[in-house]
Each structure stands twice: as C-alpha cells, then as structure tokens.
Amino acid sequence: MKRKVKVKVTKEIEDEIEQAIKQLGLSPKLEGAVLYTLKLPGKRLRPRFVMASARDFNVDEDIAIKVACATEMMHAGSLIHDDLPAIDNDDYRRGQPSNHVAFGEDIAIMAGDLLFSVADYMCTKSKSNDVIKAFTQTLIELVDGETRDIIMSKKGYKPSEAEILQMYRGKTGALFAFSFSFGPLMAGIDPSSYREAGYEFGTYFQIRDDILDVTATFEQIGKTPKKDLKENKATIVKIMGVTQAQKFAEDIRDGILSKVKKGFLYDEIEKMLLDKK
Amino acid sequence: MKRKVKVKVTKEIEDEIEQAIKQLGLSPKLEGAVLYTLKLPGKRLRPRFVMASARDFNVDEDIAIKVACATEMMHAGSLIHDDLPAIDNDDYRRGQPSNHVAFGEDIAIMAGDLLFSVADYMCTKSKSNDVIKAFTQTLIELVDGETRDIIMSKKGYKPSEAEILQMYRGKTGALFAFSFSFGPLMAGIDPSSYREAGYEFGTYFQIRDDILDVTATFEQIGKTPKKDLKENKATIVKIMGVTQAQKFAEDIRDGILSKVKKGFLYDEIEKMLLDKK
Numbered sequence: 272m273k274r275k276v277k278v279k280v281t282k283e284i285e286d287e288i289e290q291a292i293k294q295l296g297l298s299p300k301l302e303g304a305v306l307y308t309l310k311l312p313g314k315r316l317r318p319r320f321v322m323a324s325a326r327d328f329n330v331d332e333d334i335a336i337k338v339a340c341a342t343e344m345m346h347a348g349s350l351i352h353d354d355l356p357a358i359d360n361d362d363y364r365r366g367q368p369s370n371h372v373a374f375g376e377d378i379a380i381m382a383g384d385l386l387f388s389v390a391d392y393m394c395t396k397s398k399s400n401d402v403i404k405a406f407t408q409t410l411i412e413l414v415d416g417e418t419r420d421i422i423m424s425k426k427g428y429k430p431s432e433a434e435i436l437q438m439y440r441g442k443t444g445a446l447f448a449f450s451f452s453f454g455p456l457m458a459g460i461d462p463s464s465y466r467e468a469g470y471e472f473g474t475y476f477q478i479r480d481d482i483l484d485v486t487a488t489f490e491q492i493g494k495t496p497k498k499d500l501k502e503n504k505a506t507i508v509k510i511m512g513v514t515q516a517q518k519f520a521e522d523i524r525d526g527i528l529s530k531v532k533k534g535f536l537y538d539e540i541e542k543m544l545l546d547k548k
Numbered sequence: 549m550k551r552k553v554k555v556k557v558t559k560e561i562e563d564e565i566e567q568a569i570k571q572l573g574l575s576p577k578l579e580g581a582v583l584y585t586l587k588l589p590g591k592r593l594r595p596r597f598v599m600a601s602a603r604d605f606n607v608d609e610d611i612a613i614k615v616a617c618a619t620e621m622m623h624a625g626s627l628i629h630d631d632l633p634a635i636d637n638d639d640y641r642r643g644q645p646s647n648h649v650a651f652g653e654d655i656a657i658m659a660g661d662l663l664f665s666v667a668d669y670m671c672t673k674s675k676s677n678d679v680i681k682a683f684t685q686t687l688i689e690l691v692d693g694e695t696r697d698i699i700m701s702k703k704g705y706k707p708s709e710a711e712i713l714q715m716y717r718g719k720t721g722a723l724f725a726f727s728f729s730f731g732p733l734m735a736g737i738d739p740s741s742y743r744e745a746g747y748e749f750g751t752y753f754q755i756r757d758d759i760l761d762v763t764a765t766f767e768q769i770g771k772t773p774k775k776d777l778k779e780n781k782a783t784i785v786k787i788m789g790v791t792q793a794q795k796f797a798e799d800i801r802d803g804i805l806s807k808v809k810k811g812f813l814y815d816e817i818e819k820m821l822l823d824k825k
Contacts, residue, residue, distance in 0.1 A: 295688060301695040352661060357653035376634035380657065381695040384629060384664065388687035391668045395681045403680060404672045410665035411572060418578040418658040 280336070284318045285310070288340045291393060297385070304374040304382040305389075308347045311365040316543065317342035320450035323535040324465070328454030334397050335453070341393035341406065342450050348386030349413055351379050358421060359502075366493035402456050409449040416441020423505035430505045436474065438505070444473030451536060468530035471523050472540065478520040481506040482513055557613070561595045562587070565617045568670060574662070581651040581659040582666075585624045588642040593820065594619035597727035600812040601742070605731030611674050612730070618670035618683065619727050625663030626690055628656050635698060636779075643770035679733050686726040693718020700782035707782045713751065715782065721750030728813065745807035748800050749817065755797040758783040759790055 288309055292302060318339035325335035354361045354369040355376060362372050371379035387410060394406040419438040423430040430438075448469030452462035483491070484499045485508055499506055508516045524544055531537050565586055569579060595616035602612035631638045631646040632653060639649050648656035664687060671683040696715040700707040707715075725746030729739035760768070761776045762785055776783055785793045801821055808814050 295692070297692050298696045298699060300699055301692060352657055355657060357657060377698050378695065380629055380632060380634060381691055381698065383661070384691045385688065385695075387661065387664055388668075388684060388691055391665075392681070392684035392688060395677060395684055398677050400672060400675050400677075404669065407665060407669035407672055411574075411662065411669060414658055414661045414665055415572070415574050415578060418655065418662075419575045421654050421658065422575060422577055 280322050280339070281315050281319070284315055284322075284336065284339050284343065287336050288343060291337075291340060292389065295389065300374070300378060301381060301385060304370060304378050305347075305385055307373060308351055308364070308370050308382065308386075309343065311367055313365060314543075315343060317346055317446055317450045319539055320447065320469075320536060321453045323539040324451055324454035325457070326454075327532070327534040327536050328458040328460070330454055330457045334457070337393050337396040338402065338406075338453060341390045342446060344386045344390035344393060345406075345410060345413070346446060348383045348390065349417065351383040351386065353417065355379060358417075359498075361494055361498065363489075363494045366489075397457070399457055401459075402453065405449055405452070405456055405462075409445045412441045412445035416443070416445065420505060424503055426503060428505070430510075432507065432510055435505055435507050435510065439474045439477045439507075440470045442473075443477040444470035447473040447476070451531065451540075454536070464530045465536075468527050468540070471527050471530075472543075475520050475523045475527065475544075478507055478516055478523075481508045482516055482520070484508075485513060557599050557616070558592045558596070561592055561599075561613065561616050561620065564613050565620060568614075568617060569666065572666065577651070577655060578658060578662060581647060581655050582624075582662055584650060585628050585641070585647050585659065585663075586620065588624075588644055590642060591820075592620060594623055594723055594727045596816055597724065597746075597813060598730045600816040601728055601731035602734070603731075604809070604811040604813050605735040605737070607731055607734045611734070614670050614673040615679065615683075615730055618667045619723060621663045621667035621670060622683075622687060622690070623723060625660045625667065626694065628660040628663065630694060632656060635694075636775075638771055638775065640766075640771045643766075674734070676734055678736075679730065682726055682729070682733055682739075686722045689718045689722035693720070693722065697782060701780055703780060705782070707787075709784065709787055712782055712784050712787065716751045716754045716784075717747045719750075720754040721747035724750040724753070728808065728817075731813070741807045742813075745804050745817070748804045748807075749820075752797050752800045752804065752821075755784055755793055755800075758785045759793055759797070761785075762790060 289306060292305055321339040321342055322335055350364060351370040353359050354364055355371055361369055363369055370382055374382065391407055394403050397403065416438050420442055422428065423434060423438065448466040451469035452465040455462040455465050481499065484496060487496055489496055507519065511519060527544065528537060528541060531540060566583065569582055598616040598619055599612055627641060628647040630636050631641055632648055638646055640646055647659055651659065668684055671680050674680065693715050697719055699705065700711060700715060725743040728746035729742040732739040732742050758776065761773060764773055766773055784796065788796060804821065805814060805818060808817060
C-alpha cells in the first residue's frame, strides 16, 4: 500500500540522511566530515521538490524519501568540492567554516567523493532504472557545469552570455531538473517539461545568488560577499549589470510555473519563487 | 541472443571508454583531462576480470563491456584524487605527469568527480539493480578505504595490522571484489565467495605494490619510489618488514583461487598472480 507523501518533511529527511550515513560504518573522521556539511542549516530545497513531485504522481513515500536524501547528498558533495582552495577557495559556507577549513583539504576531497557515491547508492533504492540513470546523468551535468565555471573564471577568458547560461543549467539547474521530474519519471510519464522548469528554476536561483554576491552582507548570505566579483567569476551580472540581470531573471521566473501542472510541486515552487523575489 | 564474451578485450574496452566519454558533450578541457588518465598505459585488470567473470556466467557481452568500462573509470577517478597535492602529492603516475600536474588541481578534482559519476552512469546500463547497488557500494568502500589510509598516514598515528588490512580491503580490494562477482551477481547466484577472493586479490596486490615502493626504481613502477616510506604511509611492509610481508602476501595469494570455480576468471586471476610473483 502506498503512503501519501507529506511536503513538510525537512526534519524527516534530515533524520533519514543522518541514519543512512551512520549505517555505512565509515571511519569516524569521514563520517564526521560528511555529517558536518549535511547538517549545515539549509532550506533542503531539492528534497522538498522531490517529495512534492512524488506526491503529485502518487510515488511511494519510502522511496521518495531515499531519493530526496540522495539529492541533498549530491548537493552537499558539490558544495564541499566547490569551496576547496583549488576551486572557489571559500572559507565559509552558510555562516560556518567550510569543510576543508574544519577537517583539512584531504578529508574534504574524500567527503565530497563519499557524498557523491552515497547519493547514487541511495538513489538505487528507487529500484527504477530510469530514475537511477537520470540521477547519475545529473551528477555528470553538475560536474561539467562546475568545470565550465572554473574555466570561464580564469583570467583572460571572456565568456558569452550563452556560455554562462549553459554553465548555470549544468551547475545549478540539473539537480533541480532531476528533483522536479522525479514524480513523472517514477510514473513513466514524459518528464521533459518538468526538467525544463527545473533548469530554469536553477538558472533563476543562480542569477539571484550572483546578484546577492554583489549587493548583500556576510550576515545575509553566510559567506564572503563580493567574492565572485573580486575573483573574476563568470556571472551574468558581470555581463549585464545588476539591474539588467534582475530583469532577465524575472523573465525566466515568470515562465517556470507554466511548465508544471497545478499541485504540490507547483505550490512548492511558487513559494520558493516568492521567497527569492 | 547472447554473444559470448571474449577475455582478450583490452583494445575493445579502451575504444568503448573513449567513445562513452566523447558522447557526453563535456567541456573540451574536462574531456581532455578525463581521457588523459583513462589512456595512461595499464593492464586494465579490473575490466578483464569483469569480462572473464561475465563469460563464466553467460552474461551478455554488450552489458559486460559497459560494466567493465565502469570499473576502469572508477579506478581512474580514484587515481586522480589519490595523486592530488593534498593527498598523496604524487607528480607522476604510470611514468607520466599526474592529472593535476598536466591540467591543474581544480580540473583534476573535477575530472575525478566526473569519472566517478560516469562510472555509475555506465553501470546503469546493466539494468540490474543488484549490480548497480553493489557498484555504488564499492565506491563508498573505496573512498572510505582511501580516507583510512590518509588518516593512518598522519604523523603520530600508529595503525595496527588489522587496521591496515581493513584499509587495503576498501581501498584496493572492493573494486576487485565487485569485478570478480559481476558474473554471479548478473546470474542471481550468491557472490560472496567471489567477493572474498576479490578482497584478497586486492590485498595481495596492494602488499606487492608496497614492497615495490621500497625495492623498485622509477622505471620499474612509473612513479616516485620510496615515497610511501618517506611520507610515513601506513603499510604492512612498515610493520612487518619486506621479508615477512612477502611471506604474508604469499599466504593470502595461495588461498584466492580456491574461492573461484575453474573457468575464464580463474585462469585470468592465475595469470595475474604469476605475473605479480
């Protein structure tokens, strides 16, 4: 019998994540490093979207929770590697010392690797080959997007708008595309419209972040502000300026909800978009 | 109709790997970095074991090749991350500059991440939930083993023999355990004896490598010799000395073949063991 999926599941997801990690029997230091980043305060956006999408398509709750955890694990792994000295070199994440500051660079590299592998492992619990395939492809897109970001941010590189938008779709969009389309994937329904909505949500989200990097304080964003600007990071804000980027983001935002049927996911996306205005 | 699996498939595997990577549409720099390490000369041990194990259990060749590629990709990803400055800090791998020396530390971190994700993606082509689950668990074991290695090699840590052997089983044994047991897993047969043989093969292999670190030249091993010794790496050789470690390894070696039925895998393991004597 299928249980109905609740949308408000942040605590349940966090408990499930902790339990899943503790069951692995990792070396205590690795377990500590992995849980440290997983437990940083956050909105658990991706798991919430997975759960809402699951509810819209009557997916079994036990399966949905595993996959929701998987998305948060993949996200956490990518944050740890992004913050590394060789990459974004950020000492703070969500107001706390970043993983390599707390545990050392070697352990942080391993913690990211571990999170990627546990994410894929958790996703196998869906027992859906379509879902597992889409999830592993998501990590490929995410890593490729992050690499494009690294390359475009090197001195002397002048990225085009199209290149930056492609990078956003991989780096930030892909995991939302997966989260939005989880329900359709499990139900055997064409997920392409949901996927596109996810890419656009990610792009909107990323542009809003890039704007905040320029306009916000440390207290507001929990990490070093104006860092992207100082470090020549490739952002759409740098090409368009804040006002134009804001307008551009709003245009993207206004198209997202038309791609998703009314329901729990729709409501959840709408709430997040209002939150991010 | 099932095609029979050939055991001599090194060239076929290498071509398939290259094709699989090129199909992903990665940013050219990431594709280059990933192919660089995948193309380093090597014995392709793990893919050969996968193919032999597949042949013993009548697994479809097309599926076996994908999974064989997946094992080589996982292995290559782990080599790139192991060599990083923050971890083993090795500038050479198989006689060539290691990935971070050739492409930079940032790209090397991403190349390892990418290889892990493509490995899991390739493995989904088996369409066997048991196989995909076992494969993702293998990466968890591998990363945990590598982390134990890092921790035990820190100044002041005095690892026990048991701790070192546990580390070897994860770091080196787990992927052989998967490769050996691929055929039984696909055939729905209890893989535990094959898995154990793989862990022991990995342990034997690792001890032989540790002995070579102490006794061989750069030309013989394609990387800096006596590096483990200098850097306080936790090895069984350091605890037992070369002669005793050699004896210990031989005892392990002599038990491996009894755990695998006569056939292609048996022959392949035997050949490798003679090669490594």
